[in-house]
Amino acid sequence: xxxxxxxxxxxxxxxxxxxxxxxxxxxxxxxxxxxxxxxxxxxxxxxxxxxxxxxxxxxxxxxxxxxxxxxxxxxxxxxxxxxxxxxxxxxxxxxxxxxxxxxxxxxxxxxxxxxxxxxxxxxxxxxxxxxxxxxxxxxxxxxxxxxxxxxxxxxxxxxxxxxxxxxxxxxxxxxxxxxxxxxxxxxxxxxxxxxxxxxxxxxxxxxxxxxxxxxxxxxxxxxxxxxxxxxxxxxxxxxxxxxxxxxx
Numbered sequence: 001x002x003x004x005x006x007x008x009x010x011x012x013x014x015x016x017x018x019x020x021x022x023x024x025x026x027x028x029x030x031x032x033x034x035x036x037x038x039x040x041x042x043x044x045x046x047x048x049x050x051x052x053x054x055x056x057x058x059x060x061x062x063x064x065x066x067x068x069x070x071x072x073x074x075x076x077x078x079x080x081x082x083x084x085x086x087x088x089x090x091x092x093x094x095x096x097x098x099x100x101x102x103x104x105x106x107x108x109x110x111x112x113x114x115x116x117x118x119x120x121x122x123x124x125x126x127x128x129x130x131x132x133x134x135x136x137x138x139x140x141x142x143x144x145x146x147x148x149x150x151x152x153x154x155x156x157x158x159x160x161x162x163x164x165x166x167x168x169x170x171x172x173x174x175x176x177x178x179x180x181x182x183x184x185x186x187x188x189x190x191x192x193x194x195x196x197x198x199x200x201x202x203x204x205x206x207x208x209x210x211x212x213x214x215x216x217x218x219x220x221x222x223x224x225x226x227x228x229x230x231x232x233x234x235x236x237x238x239x240x241x242x243x244x245x246x247x248x
Contacts, residue, residue: 007122007138008181011145015174018146019167022153031226033154034218038227040151041214042234044111044206050242051118052203056196064196071200075113076208078201082109108152112173113205119180120198141177149174 056068122138149170156166218227 018149046238072204075204120184123184
């Protein structure tokens with residue numbers, strides 16, 4: 001149990017570190033900002049495809065592929081409806097959507113949603129007898145959390161959300177993953193049963209926000225070239241990290 005607690009704390013700490021990095025880079029140029037968003041889109045795309053959708057398919061045949069497809073569309077539809085409800089949700093928490101805050105909160109929602117099955121995956125990994133598998137899953141999640149936490153801070157601050165509220169939102173997003181870790185550990189059988197759908201659902205939600213919001217945002221001005229390469233860079237970085245961790 002102490003190792004599960006340590007893993008959960010490590011995952012939470014990675015979110016805190018990423019949040020600190022985000023606060024350090026609030027005032028950046030539009031071109032650099034677009035590159036940061038593009039880089040985050042690449043990181044999230046690789047995480048969605050390699051870390052969520054692909055594992056949901058493993059060893060489950062045609063039925064498993066159908067379940068994955070359903071999960072992807074359910075995740076995308078969920079974010080679609082969240083997008084429609086964002087103005088009301090923002091009003092409920094005291095956020096005025098006058099500076100693109102709705103777009104920012106949708107990004108935060110997508111990251112928070114995919115944190116839950118990631119946390120469950122971390123908890124489930126402790127049911128394995130392989131220490132390397134545990135390290136790979138928990139380490140990969142922690143590494144991925146840092147750029148994800150960092151990238152949501154600057155957009156929130158630039159859209160007018162206070163530093164205190166931005167910090168609270170970022171920490172709550174990471175807290176979802178810690179909760180998922182304990183859910184996965186204490187309910188391994190149930191978690192394994194729902195994991196394919198949950199992973200695909202999270203992957204679909206991430207791909208929706210990448211396609212509908214993040215990529216178009218980096219192409220609103222004539223600064224898209226650098227942002228496009230930043231997206232590829234983020235994707236390739238996560239691909240390399242995934243390969244390295246997979247080798248343990």
